[in-house]
Amino acid sequence: MDIKRIRAFTHGYTDKDDRLAALSYFSTFAVYALTMGLGVWALTSWHWIAALPFMVILGFASVRLYVLQHDCGHASLFSTRNRNDLAGHVLSVFTLTPYAVMRHNHNLHHAHVGNLDHREDGEVYTMTLAEWQRAGRAERLMYRLYRNPAVMLGLGGLYTYFIRYRWPRNTRDVGVAGVLLHNLAVLGWLGLLWLIAGVPGLIMLGTSGLVAGVIGVFMVYLQHNFEDTHWDRRPGLNPQYAALMGSSCLNLGHWWDIGTGNICYHDIHHFNPRIPSYRLRKCHFALDAVAPMRRIGWTEALASFRLKLWDEEAGRLVPFPRQSVREAAAA
Numbered sequence: 001m002d003i004k005r006i007r008a009f010t011h012g013y014t015d016k017d018d019r020l021a022a023l024s025y026f027s028t029f030a031v032y033a034l035t036m037g038l039g040v041w042a043l044t045s046w047h048w049i050a051a052l053p054f055m056v057i058l059g060f061a062s063v064r065l066y067v068l069q070h071d072c073g074h075a076s077l078f079s080t081r082n083r084n085d086l087a088g089h090v091l092s093v094f095t096l097t098p099y100a101v102m103r104h105n106h107n108l109h110h111a112h113v114g115n116l117d118h119r120e121d122g123e124v125y126t127m128t129l130a131e132w133q134r135a136g137r138a139e140r141l142m143y144r145l146y147r148n149p150a151v152m153l154g155l156g157g158l159y160t161y162f163i164r165y166r167w168p169r170n171t172r173d174v175g176v177a178g179v180l181l182h183n184l185a186v187l188g189w190l191g192l193l194w195l196i197a198g199v200p201g202l203i204m205l206g207t208s209g210l211v212a213g214v215i216g217v218f219m220v221y222l223q224h225n226f227e228d229t230h231w232d233r234r235p236g237l238n239p240q241y242a243a244l245m246g247s248s249c250l251n252l253g254h255w256w257d258i259g260t261g262n263i264c265y266h267d268i269h270h271f272n273p274r275i276p277s278y279r280l281r282k283c284h285f286a287l288d289a290v291a292p293m294r295r296i297g298w299t300e301a302l303a304s305f306r307l308k309l310w311d312e313e314a315g316r317l318v319p320f321p322r323q324s325v326r327e328a329a330a331a
Contacts, residue, residue: 002291003240006074009290010272013283016079020278024261025068025077025087032061032094036204038196043200051204058204059089059211062257066095067261067277073103092190096209100175101168108170113224113270114242116233116310123220124152126231129318131297144320149305152221157213215260223248223266226296227317233252243270249284251295257281258287267293322325 039054072075074089076281085099092099105121112118119125127135135143145151171179193201230246232238250264252258258263262280268287269275275283289292296304308318 003238003244005246006287007098007240007272009287010068010268010283013273013286014076014272014276015279016076017110018079018083018279019077019275020120020326024064024278027287028061028064028068028261032058032065032134035061036201036208039204039208040197040200049208055204055207056206056211059215061213062208063215065091065262066097066212067263069097070106070263071261071277073099076274076276080109091230092182093185096186097165098168098179100178103172104174105168105170109180110243110270110273114232114239114246115237116231116312119251122224124225126225126310127308127315129309129313130320132309142310147194148181153214153217154199155189156217157215158210161209161213162307166273186262218308219260219264222250222296222301222304223264225307225317226300227307228294230315231310231312246270249293249295250301251297253296258290 006228018091035058036056038059039051042048042051042054058065063075068077069088069091072084075081075084078084078087088099088103092102110123116128132140132143166183167179190202190205193205194198197204224247226248228245229248230242232242245262247267247270248264249267253266263269263277265280265284268284269280284293304317306319308320309318310316311318
């Protein structure tokens with residue numbers, strides 16, 4: 001794989017266009033506001049079942065807002081750092097994610113992607129097969145629960161966005177005041193929504209937040225947890241190779257790309273985070289002319305949830321080892 005050639009090719013897609021950025025930014029807010037209003041109307045005038053489609057669309061709009069905030073953290077949405085930071089702080093109120101800490105933690109994730117010695121900076125923790133074999137019964141049980149799709153997708157998003165992000169990791173290092181002000185702004189948004197739309201407004205926000213959390217964790221997991229992902233240790237680790245091969249491309253359909261702001265083209269995002277989200281899809285498919293890119297469809301994506309451990313010897317992600325009842329009890 002010609003890393004230099006791929007990097008040179010992706011540089012052609014790093015130009016920022018404030019018109020496209022503003023279109024993506026304000027149109028996503030427009031969809032967010034419209035579906036919020038229609039959902040409240042459906043709840044108050046019809047039945048909660050009538051509001052379900054609007055809850056789902058509002059959930060996807062929330063995911064897009066988070067992706068745009070993520071772009072701002074990389075200074076890749078608008079043409080200047082100041083515009084990105086201003087837009088990112090505004091978005092953070094609606095994504096429930098403090099901007100400065102998100103930017104700091106996500107940059108750590110980029111710095112250590114694929115590095116087995118810095119898995120604490122990953123978004124989903126992965127244990128190696130050797131560590132699993134050495135682990136005791138309690139540690140194995142906790143890890144099984146953590147990697148269980150029902151727990152991860154159901155409780156994971158709820159815990160992360162509604163609870164954990166009220167005081168994220170590294171808050172003391174990045175800025176306590178910023179997180180406290182952010183939480184006050186979120187309370188202000190909740191209060192304003194209650195004044196305008198009452199309880200139905202809070203129901204729409206809560207249910208769409210749960211939908212967004214499930215979608216978000218689903219993608220975060222699959223972005224680095226697939227059979228042919230890449231992990232290594234220094235000094236042998238090649239950061240550029242790890243960024244490209246340790247990240248996936250989820251080819252789940254054009255409407256999914258629209259709903260998630262193209263963030264599923266995660267391999268080239270990690271390889272060159274200066275590419276704006278509105279250019280990721282085009283760049284990824286154009287890159288086939290330089291190096292055929294691997295894409296994961298729905299079948300492989302869903303199958304990846306059974307992969308739990310990194311096998312260093314085999315160089316791939318594997319399921320939990322099969323054990324007899326007696327071995328499982330002894331573990």
